[in-house]
Amino acid sequence: MAIERIHVRSFIQAFFPFLFVFGALFLLIWPTVEGIVSRWVKFDESYSHGFLLFLVSVVLTVRAAKRTSPVTGFYPWWLAPFALALIAYGLGDLLRLQALRELTVVPLLLGALVILLGWRQVRAFIIPVGVLFFAVPVWDYLSWTLQLVTVETNKLLLGLFDINFEVEGVFVYLIGVGAFEIAHGCSGLRYLLVGQSLAVLYGELNFRCVRSRIVFFLIAVALALLANWIRVFVIIYMGYETNMETGLIEDHDNFGWWVFAATLVPLFIIGRKLEVTRIEQQATGSEVEAGPAKLGRRWPGALVAAALPLLVLGFLPNSDGYVLEEPERFAIDFEHNRYAPLFGNHLNGWRPQVRNPDVAFVQTMFDRQSVAEGSGPEKSLFLGVYGYEYQRHRAELVQYWNRLYERDEWVPERFFRMSSPGGTPLQGLTLKNPRSGKNVHIAYTYYVEGLWETDQLRAKLAQVAGFFNPRTDASLMVFGVACEKCNGEDALAMFVDNTMPAIVRKIDQRFRH
Structure with missing residues (x-):
């Protein structure tokens, strides 16, 4: 004892x-x-x-x-x-x-x-x-690069077959058949991470030579990427052959894991061969554990x-801060009461998803001046302004939970640039709902500590430049237009021109110290 x-x-x-x-x-x-x-x-x-x-x-x-x-x-x-x-x-x-x-x-x-x-x-x-x-x-920052590599690889593979197709950005259009988006989930990031993890663990358990570990790791990375390229190509090809009726489109996740599992067979065969190489046997026989300190x-x-x-x-300042259960109502007054509210806060089922803002203005509306007497509104308009007093844990402008649209429901069709009357840059985007066939035209911009950005990464980095000024606020402005007969981009530009000055004045009054 x-x-x-x-x-x-x-x-x-x-x-x-x-x-x-x-x-x-x-x-x-x-x-x-x-x-x-x-x-x-x-x-x-x-x-x-x-x-x-x-x-x-x-x-x-x-x-x-x-x-x-x-x-x-x-x-x-x-x-x-x-x-x-x-x-x-x-x-x-x-x-x-x-x-x-x-x-x-x-x-x-x-x-x-x-x-x-x-x-x-x-x-x-x-x-x-x-x-x-x-x-x-x-690793999410690799996703866009992996998406582009996947697109180029499948462009090369599709070119070997008698398939009429076009590629625009991350979209592959099968002429007369349909379109595929090489989205975030098609980048192959999940297979890459699992493949890297398995390679490192296998090397830790079975290898003693650093060179063997590096070679095995690089082979695992190549096979993980290959698995995703094969998966995407087979889905696109089967979509072409079946006129978009193949079950692989709906079950692409499970199919991808089966393809990835198949690539593990040659990977572990190569690993076994590396274990019995002369350099590995010498390293194993001469291994000496480090003595105690x-x-x-x-x-x-x-x-x-x-x-x-x-x-x-x-x-450090308090990183948690206080998160409101409901954001404060952000009242914006437009000149001449030009815009009137419509029932609801979405356009054709679309609206941004923004988590825990301190203040918010979210409204669907119509333009009084564009409505003819006795008729309904020609187009529906959406305005969303989401502001953070300061950014902290669970209340950040750019975070995973904040999304302009749900990728499962909306597909980007076109990207375009816009600017406000004062020269403020905005990113334009046309979305389509594949189920309903309806379109929504949106424009958005980030206003971070007095600086304007249209890219999420640059909006994050704007906090570095903004660190040297007294402002701590960050806001997202989203404009949307839904119409059937009008020119969506022109209507969106007019909406931005008429509302942007009032929004900026209100934000500056609210947050400028």
Whole structure:
């Protein structure tokens, strides 16, 4: 019993510094971790493997700890990179750059470990902890590039067959048959992330040579991309052959996973061949585990490593803030009462999805001057203004939950540029509902801390430039027109010209300090 108590006490003494340091770190990064996990629970998206990958990471970490029996110490020279990662995280919080915060989570975890274990011991934990990076939702920025690559690849494949088609942006038009959009879900991002994760895990469990791991990883990436290209091509080809009546169009997700699973067969055959190569056998036979580190001053290390994230947390403003259950009504008065409200707040079933704004004006309306006596309105108009006093967790202008349209219901048909009378840029977009066949013409712009942008990424970066002025607000303005006989783009331009000045004045009065 005495020996057992000694082992328990030794375990607690060795484990407690890690608990102390990681407890302080999670106080800082918890809002970001919560946002990452919220993407894992959306099981129909690219990060639904997150929980499984987290479990695998825990198992591999325990396995590495049992194999190496690490000894806690204090390695002060690693405080510098840990502090730099904390500064990067703090900047991401101040500038409301969610991607920057997410990018630093895994380096912060490894940084806390290396301060207590040193480089010789922490090498065994790099892959077990680092594999979580494939579940961090920063990979979405690759999606557009992957979409374009998929389009070009299928353009090449379709050209080998006697198929009359045209390609415009991410749309493939089968002349006389129908059209396919190579949307976000068709980019192949989910297969790429799963393929990368499997490759890293296989390498951790079966390879000892770094070159073998790199070769296997690159092959896994190539096969994951190939699986998506094959999936998209087969769906488009079958749509052409069956006049858009193939069941693969509706069941494209399951079909894609079957194709991906098929590519795993050659991948693991190649992996097995790499395991028995001469260089792998030599590396396995000569493997020597890193010896334990000196005990050192583990408690001073734990105290210093825990103090740094708490110090950053103390300097940061409250990132949660208060989220209103219902946004404040944002009253806008238009000259001469030109526009009158219509019942409802959508156009042909379309409306933007915007989460937790502080103030909002959402109204469907018609133009009094365009209505002939005794007749109904020729066109329906939509105006949405969504404003944030300041951007914080769960209340950000550009976030995953804020969408101009639902991709399952609306398909972009045309993109065009517009500008207001004052020269403010707007992005124009014509949407079509495939089920109803109805069109909606919309224009939108972002107004971030006094700066105008039409691109989501640039709207995020506008917070960096806006950091040096007194404004903290961010707003989205969306204009919409639905009509059958009129020129939608011209009607939209007239609507923007007549309403934009009043909207900007109201926003400036509300938010300018």
